[in-house]
Amino acid sequence: MITAVIEDTDDKSMVAFTDGSCRGNPGPCGSGAFVLLPYGETVELKQPVSKHSSILVGELVAIKITLVLVTEEIKKRQIQKVKILSDSQSAVGILSLGWENNSHPHLCSEIRQLWRQVEETGCKIDLQWTPGHANIHGNDKADALAKEAAKEAEDMEAEEFDQPTSQTEIRAAASLATCDKWQRRWEISESGRTLFQYQPKVNRNKVNFDGLPHQRSILALQSGYCLKDYNYKVGLTDCPYCECGSRETVEHFYCECPLYTSAREKAKKEMFLLTGIPVFSEKPFLTIDENDPYKEWRRAINNELNDFIEATKRFGTRGPRKFLA
Ligand SMILES: [Zn+2]
Structure with missing residues (x-):
C-alpha cells in the first residue's frame, strides 16, 4: 500500500499520515502527522491537544493540523492533490462518509472550513483509512509523534493549551462550557438511565432520538x-x-x-x-x-x-x- 502511495506522489501532490494518541481514553491526548511534500521533503507535525480528551479528538486534530500545513504550502507552491491517511475509521467516516457525529461539532466544523479553503484553490483532498500498526513507515512515524505529543500534554498546565481567540471561537467555547455543565448533570442524574445508555452525550440543539x-x-x-x-x-x-x-x-x-x-x-x-x-x-x-x-x-x-x-x-x-x- 505504501508503495502505491509513494508512486502516486509527484511534484504537485502531498501525502500525510495522521494519528492521535491518548494516555487513557479519555486522557492526556496528542496528535501527530508525518507529511511527504513534493520533491521528497518531509515534515513532522505534533500537537498536544488536552489533558482530558478521547482518542477521536486526537485523530481529528491530527487531520486539522495537516490541513493547516496544506493551506500554508498552497501559498508557496502549486499543490493539486493531498492524500491523507488516517488509521481512525471514525475520523474518516465522520469527515468523508457523512457518519453522524454530535460530539465534537466545533472541531469538525473547523476541519470542514479548512477543507473547503484548500479545495477552493483547486487542490483535491483524498482522506482514506489505513490500518494502524501495520508496519507502514509513515504511519509509524505519525504514531510516534502523536505519542510524544500526548506525553507533552500530560506534563503541560491547562492554560498552556491553544486558547480560542476569535469572537466566534469564544462563543463556541462558552457554549461548550454550558454544554459541559449539562453533560455532567446528565451523567450523574438518576433518571433517564435507559436513554442515557444510548444518548450519553447531551446535544446543545436537541436530544437526538435518531436510531x-x-x-x-x-x-x-x-x-x-x-x-x-x-x-x-x-x-x-x-x-x-x-x-x-x-x-x-x-x-x-x-x-x-x-x-x-x-x-x-x-x-x-x-x-x-x-x-x-x-x-x-x-x-x-x-x-x-x-x-x-x-x-x-x-x-x-x-x-x-x-x-x-x-x-x-x-x-x-x-x-x-x-x-x-
Ligand atoms: Zn435456532
Missing part, C-alpha cells in the same frame, strides 16, 4: 426479552426452544442458530470491516458500560446489529420492540 427504535430492539435482545428461553423462564411460554431445536438464548440467536447463517455471515463481514474484530460474538452487542471496548464503533455496530435482526425476520416487521412496554 432509538433500533436501540430499543437491541436493548430488548440484550436482556433476552422476546426470545423463547427467557419467555419460558418467566412463564410466558411453555417451550424454550428455537425452531431449529436448540434453546433460544441470546447467544444462540446471535452466534449459533443455523436458521440465520446467511444474515450472520453478512453481519460478520461488515463487523470485521468496521472494527477489525474477526469473530461475530454477542460481546460487542451486550457491552454498554463505561468500559465498552467498542465505544468508538458503537453506533455503527448497532446499525449492523439492527440490520442483522431485521434480516433474520425473527420478530416480524415491527421487530422485538413491540414487546417492550
Whole structure:
C-alpha cells in the first residue's frame, strides 16, 4: 500500500499520515502527522491537544493540523492533490462518509472550513483509512509523534493549551462550557438511565432520538426479552426452544442458530470491516458500560446489529420492540 502511495506522489501532490494518541481514553491526548511534500521533503507535525480528551479528538486534530500545513504550502507552491491517511475509521467516516457525529461539532466544523479553503484553490483532498500498526513507515512515524505529543500534554498546565481567540471561537467555547455543565448533570442524574445508555452525550440543539427504535430492539435482545428461553423462564411460554431445536438464548440467536447463517455471515463481514474484530460474538452487542471496548464503533455496530435482526425476520416487521412496554 505504501508503495502505491509513494508512486502516486509527484511534484504537485502531498501525502500525510495522521494519528492521535491518548494516555487513557479519555486522557492526556496528542496528535501527530508525518507529511511527504513534493520533491521528497518531509515534515513532522505534533500537537498536544488536552489533558482530558478521547482518542477521536486526537485523530481529528491530527487531520486539522495537516490541513493547516496544506493551506500554508498552497501559498508557496502549486499543490493539486493531498492524500491523507488516517488509521481512525471514525475520523474518516465522520469527515468523508457523512457518519453522524454530535460530539465534537466545533472541531469538525473547523476541519470542514479548512477543507473547503484548500479545495477552493483547486487542490483535491483524498482522506482514506489505513490500518494502524501495520508496519507502514509513515504511519509509524505519525504514531510516534502523536505519542510524544500526548506525553507533552500530560506534563503541560491547562492554560498552556491553544486558547480560542476569535469572537466566534469564544462563543463556541462558552457554549461548550454550558454544554459541559449539562453533560455532567446528565451523567450523574438518576433518571433517564435507559436513554442515557444510548444518548450519553447531551446535544446543545436537541436530544437526538435518531436510531432509538433500533436501540430499543437491541436493548430488548440484550436482556433476552422476546426470545423463547427467557419467555419460558418467566412463564410466558411453555417451550424454550428455537425452531431449529436448540434453546433460544441470546447467544444462540446471535452466534449459533443455523436458521440465520446467511444474515450472520453478512453481519460478520461488515463487523470485521468496521472494527477489525474477526469473530461475530454477542460481546460487542451486550457491552454498554463505561468500559465498552467498542465505544468508538458503537453506533455503527448497532446499525449492523439492527440490520442483522431485521434480516433474520425473527420478530416480524415491527421487530422485538413491540414487546417492550
Ligand atoms: Zn435456532
